[in-house]
Each structure stands twice: as structure tokens, then as C-alpha cells.
Amino acid sequence: MSQQPKTETASVTPRAQDYPQWYLDVIKRAELAENSAVRGCMVIKPHGYAIWEKMQRELDDRFKATGHVNAYFPLFIPLSFLTREEQHAAGFAKECAVVTHHRLKSIDGKVVVDPESKLEEPLVIRPTSETIIWDTYKNWIQSYRDLPLLINQWCNVVRWEMRTRLFLRTAEFLWQEGHTAHATEAEALEETYRMLDVYADFAENVMAVPVIRGKKTPGERFAGALETLCIEGMMQDGKALQMGTSHYLGQNFAKSSDVTFLNRDGKREYVYATSWGVSTRLVGALIMTHSDDNGLVLPPKLAPIHVVIVPIFKNDAEKTKVLEEAGKVAAELKAQGLAVKLDDREGIMPGAKYYEWEAKGVPVRIEIGPRDLEKGSLCIVRRFSLIEDDRKARKQFLPRTEALAGVKPLLDTMQRELFERARQFRDKRSRVINTLEAFEAYFAGKDAGFAWVHWAGNHEQEDEMSKRFETTVRCIPLPDQLPADARDAGKCILTGQPSSQRVLMARAY
């Protein structure tokens, strides 16, 4: 293990300028992931992967509940498949890893790619699977009775990014991608919105990250989509992070892969498509939304370990008694369905264990020592409190029975408070803005965040805003997502043209 940086008191909000380094420190200290020997790729360590597994389970349950099933499609996409849909191919062209040979050869003791083994057609490592999946669906769909087709796949994809950052942007990442086929446009649109709601529900109720649901502007749409819906969260430096997307693809992919069906009237029609996905980027969102200077903070619903027990003793006699009690407490909590870790490692100071488990984000710690045995009490310490920097406020000694019965309610409370804290932070860092001057001043300041502005600009004008202020239109929010004071009509902040609804502008990851 590497050197542990010694931090003083915890501050809930790290300073924005320290943000990249702070983010990497949290990941390192929590042992979530590290850069690999392969350029741009990430090694997800056991603790980081455990969090991803919990995310997968929660998401998968929701996919199943909405009628979807899982399947698996190939990693390799023939180049000709990828280029069938023109916009799609253009959108991903600059970041494709391509397999061109299938054999190595030893020449003069050196192993090299065998030039004789060139593939007839290059294979692209999937940056996303629309094209290979729609080529497959062609054979699966004949009649309206085959629809809707509701399939999800869990897999890895590769996008050859120039600059990468752990979890947020890596050359290879893990994700799920849903690909559905429908008989009508209305049904496909309904699916697109339904899955956006699934993502929003997951983000808010499991990750405890409040999100804005909205549509992307045409320039920010997924390559090949008619409409891209997204959820946007705010990180602790005020920047926006796109946390999930749901696309309405119309008949674009059905046409390019020739997927048709006979409707009830016996007429041949192209099917209507959707696709939607979230990735390991969500782990990055989790880190950047909740963590503090002591390390990772996890919402209880995603914590691989709910409770860590740290026994405290001075001699063998105390050790025996304390460990016996610790074992009992662990067993009783496990019987409640909680994930419990008894940290009985020897030769490590209890304080060192506290820091280690806090860095890893374990929500609740129970300390058991001789004094607790005497008094029949337990020392319960929560990972965070809404009272900032107050270590005492996080810690309480409770009678044993009361303490054990209180852990689950405490976890529920923490889950709720974590969401509430994030929501209040976001709202505090959001502002309704009406003039370009006010906009400029807001984003020149240290408390910049979300700006609710009227916008009627085109693609070029969006670029202009991006160049001048580093801001982009994150989304055109769904009407019910607008704050109460942002529901007016007005004039575009740049062009002065009339606008019926405000959009969300911010700097973004």
C-alpha cells in the first residue's frame, strides 16, 4: 500500500481548484481503481468493482421490472456494419480501435504481427453496439408479434479517447446498453422516456445524486439519434456530469440494417428503435458528488460493507472478551441482512483502522472496547453528519439493544440525508440568469454552477458560448424539471430572440 496522506479536519466541499487532485486522492485512498500499464485503460480494484456490482444489481432489477431481458453480442463489429448508418459512423470514426490481423509470427527471434494474416475486412472493437445488434435483429423480427423486442447487454466498450481520467473517461469502460425495437413511434418514444425515468430513479434513490432530466440540443445528440434524453448531475465543484442517456433512434438503424415487420394490416414497415446506457462513469459521479477530504462517502444502498466493527483491547484477557462480543454483534447485524466486516487485524492501531475505513466510505463503524463490555453499550460512529466537521456529532454511545436495532434506521437516515445534502448543494449553486453580463460574472466567480437561461441559439452560437465561457447547454429540461422561479418565457441570452423555455447551461466534465 502507498503512503497515506494525513489530512486534518474534514471539509464537506473541496475547493474547486483542488478538484482533480482531490478526486484522484479519494480513488487512491479508497482503493477503487488505478491506471493500468495499458494507455488510457483503468484497473478497477476489488472495492471499486464491488460498488459497480451493487449498481449493476439495482439497475438490472429495474430493467427486469420494465420487461427487459439480458443478452450478449460480439465485441467485434465488421467495418461495413459500422458504416451503414452514415451519421453514426461519422460520430464514432475518430475514436475507434481496429483489428486488422489475426496472427503473430516469429522473425529472427522477434515476435511480430504476421503481414500475411491481414483480415479481409477490418473489425472495429465496439464503441457501442447498435450496428451489430440491428444486423442481428433483422433475423429476429418478422411480424408485429415479435415486437416489442426489449434487450439489454452488460459489456465493455472501447472509445479511443485522447485524454482520460479514472472512471469518468477511459479508453475501455464497462456499461450496459439497452436496444429495443417497437412497432410504432409512440411506443418507442414512451420507452425512451421510461428508461430515462429508470435512470433518474436510480441516480436519486440509490446513488443519492439529484439529477435534471432533459433533452440534448441537436449538436449534442448521440450519433444517429433523432432525440437524446439525458440526466445531468452536479459535482461538488459546480460542474455538470452527464450520468445517463436514452436515445430515440426513429427508423434510422432499421433502415440501414433493413429491419422490417408485417403489421396487423399485412403491410411491411420499418421498426422504431431506442437505445440507452449508463457506464462505470457513475462510480466517478458517486465519488465526486458525496466524498469529502477524509475520502469516499457511499450511500448505504451502494456500500459493499454497511458496518465495520473495530475491536479495542490492551491485553489477552480483554482481547478474548472483546472479540467474543464483536463476533456476536457481527452475527446479529448479519442476521438483519447487513454486510458486516469485523476488522480483527492485530498490530494496527484502532485509529489507523478508523481512517482506513472512512477513506473506503463504510457508512457505519462500531467500536467495541472493555468500557462497552462493562456498561453493556456500543459506540456507533456514522461516516458523515450534516453538522460539518463535528467528529463528536458523528459518534454516540448507546445501550447494546438500542444500538443494534438502530443501525438499519440510521442507514436509511444517512441515505436520505446524503441525497438532501447533494440537492441543497445543487440548488444553492444554481441560478436564474437573464443577461450575458450576469452570465459572464457568474461563471467568472468561484461559486459557478448551473445557470437557467433562455436560449434560442443554433449550433454555431452554442460553440461561441463554449469558447467564451467554457459553458455548454447541458440539456433542455423536461418541463417539470424547471425550478419554480425558472418557468417564465423570455429572450435568448445571446441572440435576444424570443424563447418559451429556459435551458440548463453549465461547465461540464
Add this chain to the structure above:
RNA sequence: CGGGACGUAGCGCAGUUUGGUAGCGCGCUUGGUUCGGGACCAAGAGGUCGCGGGUUCAAAUCCCGCCGUCCCGACCA
């Protein structure tokens, strides 16, 4: 691919200006004392100084070439 920095023990670094026995902190091993918020003492193990060539009695250090990593730009879940 353009601009900048850096490659020395598992991790973080000093040493390079001015060439002369390979160093420090953390971590690791062993023994002892400790243990309610990051312990201390003692003894140890661990190196092709990124790679290749050159200069020199002598190169981590100077020169040439290559490779790699990180940061800043264009791309992006």
C-alpha cells in the same frame, strides 16, 4: 499530432548544476513495548538509476538517439 515537465526500491522523492562506494521517508520482515482517532524502539530485506550508444581512469550525473509517463490543446459516456 503540436507546447511543457518527468523517468532512481512496492509508493513518494533527494542526489544530476560542479562525474568519484546507491540515498531518504512511507510501506514490507523479525523481536519487544503499545492499543477508545493515523504508535514507538531495535535489527533486517529490497536497485540493470527507462533503454541503447558515446566521452572518460571513472557516468544516475556530460553528449547523441530511442522508448515511456504525466500536464496543457482538438475528441468524448
